[in-house]
Amino acid sequence: MKLSVLDQTPTSNGQTSQQTLQNSVELAQLVDKLGYNRIWYSEHHGSENLASASPEILIAHIASVTKQIRVGSGGIMLMHYSPLKMAELFKTLSTLYPNRIDFGVGRAPGGDWHSTLALHEGKKPRMDNQYEKLKETIMFITETMPEDHPYHNTLAAPFGGTLPEVWLLGSSGSSAAQAGQFGIGYSFAQFISGQLSAPMLDAYRSNFVPSEIMPNPQVNVGYFVMAAETTEEAEYHAASLDLNLLFMEKGMPFKVLSPEEALNYSYTEMDKMRIQHNRSRFLVGSAKEVANTLRHHDEQFGINEAVLGTISHSHEARLKSYELLAKELL
Template structure:
């Protein structure tokens, strides 16, 4: 089993964005030392609690302070941008850091309609155009656009021998089929909504067709994990993520609060139901318990790689969680 990291650069209450981004660099170096396979960063906008607004810039900085770990985007919000520009950013990264860059793209508006309008400079871009954009991005990366394509003569620079692999992020059977038919890697967001996971991964592996991007199916499942030496400690840490997910779902902000600011006795019945449902997106417990549950999911999903996201308040506890998991599995 391979383990990787997804970092949304969540800001803990009392920390600054600057400190949070320094934590990202420290965590990336820590993950590399522990033997994690990839370190990916997310893209979020107009958020008070997530510092990951520019994945390509973050990837450049992370790759420059690490040596071997693969660095990627999880993911670039392709519908807001030009596939040509993303291809050039990708090629530039791969030129600086050969065979270490992954480009993951997703079909998300990136926030509210107002935020999306600011991202697109008020251009009316259709989210349903995503499959065409992914095909164009693949074509620009590998110089394989169809001869009748309007941009066939436009080449994505810098010209490099080995463009970075392209991954599609998704939650549904439809996105899995698209990734399979285009021969892309597929990342399933169990940490967002696991409901279609089994069917999505089955469709991806059943329908995968080799392409210039990849000759075999490659899948990753991204999941929340909190690992501690005891169940009690894991649950104490988890309450900060529980509250964070609850607030995100209610649109109440994305800062990660300390446990001292959280009074579970004030949770409404609806809150408790939501927290229980959100736990389906997570694995929380001791190293042995987490390992057991990941192995069970590995058999269900038929994947050999999990991307771990841990959005708890305490940064040192987060590092320890990743260490305990790595020591148990890697």
């Protein structure tokens, strides 16, 4: 099984955005040396605790300070942008860093309504044309716009370079078949829904049409993960993410609090139920326990790759989690 990273650039309480992004550089360089396959950056707007509003800029910088790891978006929120601009951005990145760039696309707003409205200059955004926009972006990237298309004479520069990999991100399974029909990769966000299933991935594989971008189907699954030397230590650090998810669901502003703050928080009975429910979205335990669960999922669902997102108050604990899992699985 391949291991990869989803870096949502979490900002801990008391930490500056500059420190957060420097931590992201340190993480990328570590996992590059450890042999992780790719690292993706998410797009979140109007967030106090996530510093990645412009993944395309992070991709360019991280690719320049790493050597072999693939770098990409996990994902760009295509609803906010034109297909031509996205094709130009990722063709440029892929020309600068051949065979290392991923264009991962999400269909959510990636922020609250105020941010979405501002991104669309006060106009109500369309939500019903995202597959059409993705199809046009792919045609711009591959330089295969049909003659009868209005954009046939519009070219996305630069030309003739290495193509980026294209991935469609999903959390409900509804996009699995569509990803297959486009001939691109499918990334299922277990960390959002907690509902990974074999029929969902089968729908992707059975509908897959080989393409210039991807000749064979590729699946990866994204998890929230906290691994440590012991189960007890992992549970201690995971308390921060438990509280983060709770605050997120309540729409409360927050940064990543320390495990001590999280463990001393006054939870209602409903809060405790939500925390228990959210545990289906991530893996917590010793590195051996987490690795065994990932191996089981690989056997059960045939996933090619696990994309691990670790959010903790301690940057050192975060790095250690990735290091321990590399020792177990790579």
